[in-house]
Amino acid sequence: MHIDLICIGQKMPSWVDTGFHEYAKRLPANYKLNLVQIPLKKRTKNSDLVRLQQIEGEQILTKIGINTLVIALDERGQIWDSIQLSTKLANWLQEYSKVALLVGGPEGLPLACKRRATQQWSLSKLTLPHQLVKIIIAEQIYRAWSLLNNHPYHRT
DSSP: OEEEEEEEOOOOOHHHHHHHHHHHHHSOTTOEEEEEEEOOOOOOTTOOHHHHHHHHHHHHHHTOOTTEEEEEEEEEEEEOOHHHHHHHHHHHHHHOSEEEEEEOBTTBOOHHHHHHOSEEEESOSSOOOHHHHHHHHHHHHHHHHHHHTTOTTSOO
16 A cells, blocks of 8 residues: 655654654555655745645645545644554555645645545644644554554554
């Protein structure tokens, strides 16, 4: 299975890359978790935020491969616990070889990205900084894998 985490924003602090890659490398060889970062468009006080969001959304959509399950991360999406995510991961593995998880910029994902998605996932009712979201997603994918494989990482 190949999972792309497609995010708006790059030039992250080194601890973000370190955290993300720590969990991504723990996954077995048949799971590839890849971070795809799209530069955040410069925002000024006079920026047309709707237009910038649309441009960034178009860039996200170009990074999605064919025959890919698309999941939008959105505050209004479903909240899954770790057990539910592991069940989802098992289903994804059976039905798809590629999954794309989409994370928008400061204004969120544009409607075009949400429409392309089959599911919407909310990590929390809290607003989380994008730096942490990247690490949280990587950790939760690893945790879901560990649950499916009876690995001792997840303890109930």
